[in-house]
Amino acid sequence: MHIHTTSLPGILVIEPEVFSDDRGHFFESFNLRHFRETTGVQDEFVQDNQSRSRHGVVRGLHYQVGRPQGKLLRVVGGEVFDVAVDLRRGSDTFGRWYGVVLSAYNRRQLWIPPGFAHGFAVTSGAAEVVYKTTDYRVPDCERSLRWNDPALDIAWPLSGAPVISDKDREATLLADAELYS
Numbered sequence: 001m002h003i004h005t006t007s008l009p010g011i012l013v014i015e016p017e018v019f020s021d022d023r024g025h026f027f028e029s030f031n032l033r034h035f036r037e038t039t040g041v042q043d044e045f046v047q048d049n050q051s052r053s054r055h056g057v058v059r060g061l062h063y064q065v066g067r068p069q070g071k072l073l074r075v076v077g078g079e080v081f082d083v084a085v086d087l088r089r090g091s092d093t094f095g096r097w098y099g100v101v102l103s104a105y106n107r108r109q110l111w112i113p114p115g116f117a118h119g120f121a122v123t124s125g126a127a128e129v130v131y132k133t134t135d136y137r138v139p140d141c142e143r144s145l146r147w148n149d150p151a152l153d154i155a156w157p158l159s160g161a162p163v164i165s166d167k168d169r170e171a172t173l174l175a176d177a178e179l180y181s
């Protein structure tokens with residue numbers, strides 16, 4: 001497992017060790033002891049999520065106030081451009097975003113600690129995203145940040161208007177968003 005720091009302190013890109021032979025390949029997609037030892041992250045994961053989205057979908061930018069979720073993401077089919085936005089009031093990187101391509105091919109994983117909004121754009125025909133969270137979903141705590149907020153200026157690799165949910169169509173701008181203290 002190789003750990004890469006990013007432009008946003010706390011956000012990590014993880015590349016698993018892949019064992020290939022003439023049958024195909026094997027890799028440990030998650031090993032709690034190894035994850036904790038190599039990243040130093042001690043958060044506990046309590047929920048696994050999986051979503052499938054077609055080309056051009058943007059899911060996000062989502063976060064929970066009061067019950068922030070850390071997320072460990074990977075793509076098991078297709079490819080996405082995955083984005084985290086720092087919403088921690090007082091952070092040196094507040095309002096800044098980090099994006100990375102996650103795909104079934106590159107097998108990269110992304111660790112996003114609590115305190116960030118998260119979203120992704122599907123750049124393949126379809127994408128299957130699986131991720132662990134460090135707290136449960138609490139519907140009343142869910143918030144949406146506008147994917148195309150000019151204040152964020154996220155360089156989404158989209159060729160046209162994305163397919164988004166009604167919830168995301170009504171998302172909040174950063175200037176009006178509830179933040180993490």
Ligand SMILES: Cc1cn([C@H]2C[C@H](O)[C@@H](COP(=O)(O)OP(=O)(O)O[C@H]3O[C@H](C)C(=O)[C@H](O)[C@H]3O)O2)c(=O)[nH]c1=O
Binds near residue numbers: 062118119120137165
């Ligand atoms: C997130 C979630 C959703 N749901 C139900 C609620 C809805 O009936 C349905 C779809 O929910 P939603 O449209 O909020 O799904 P996404 O737009 O993929 O939301 C996720 O997208 C971004 C990328 C995230 O990082 C979050 O994990 C999450 O907000 O699944 C559940 O039952 N449990 C859950 O944990």
